[in-house]
Amino acid sequence: MPIRPDPDTVRVGEFEAPRPEWLPIELTDRINSDAALAEARITEAWNSVGVSPDRSxxxxxxxxxxxxxGAGIGAVTAAIPAAVVGGVAGAGIGTGVGAVVGGVVGVGGAMIAGAAGAVGAALATGGVAAIPEIAAIPILAGGTIGTAIGAGAIIGGVAGAGLGAVGAGAAAALGGAVVGGLLGGAIGSIVGVGS
Structure with a gap:
């Protein structure tokens, strides 16, 4: 029979604590219900093989x-280093991708701006001022491309670091939680047997 904890209390096995303010009541009820059900199933299993109810x-x-x-410790222990590694790798990849995209955008922007300036100068002066304007296209293009590459690299690096940290951290946290939960459960059952 599942054990029902006091209201506003989180109970997971032998661990019992007041519900923190940030934890919604619905989630507290879910945690308590799932933990109590698992505990009841383990008790039933031990009872079925002849262990006394008090001991089980x-x-x-x-x-x-x-x-x-164990799941909590495993998740945190695995997630932090994985998030750092994922963030560094993501920053490197994102910086490269962002620089390339920024360069492509910069070239396109420089060509459009240079062509528009030349057309405007030609229209305004009957074609006389178009020659210096066309000559300025490489200068304008160089500045625009350089700025776009830098901006793209920064944006890509930040985005890549964030995505890499979250992706690698979440995957490692899941694995760490599983391994930690198994180890913690085994240790808990040994400690419980001794009490």
Whole structure:
């Protein structure tokens, strides 16, 4: 039979604490219900093989608390280094991609601006001023392309770092949570058996 904790309390196995203000009541109820159900199933399994109900309750509570603690520790331990590595790799890739995209945008912008300036000068002066304007296209293009490459590299680097950190961190956190939960559950069941 699942154990129902006091209102505004989070209970996961042997671990019991007041509900933090930032944790919604609905999520607290879900955590409590799922943990209590898992604990009840473990208790039933131990009872079915002849372990006394009192002892199987202690083992189940320790197993659930250990699994939750291990999952949390494993997730954080794996996620932080993976997020750093993913962020660095993402920044490198994003900087390169951003620089290329910025260069393409810069070339296009410089060509359009230079051509528009030459056409405007030709129309305004009957073609006489178009020659210096056309000569200025490479100068304008160089500045525009350089600015666009720099801006693209910065934007790409920041975006790549963020995406790399989140992607690698989340994947590692999931793996760390699984491994930590298994280890914590095993340790919790051993501690629970000894109590």
């Amino acid at each position: 309750d202690r083992v189940a509570a320790a197993t659930i608390a250990g699994a939750a603690l």
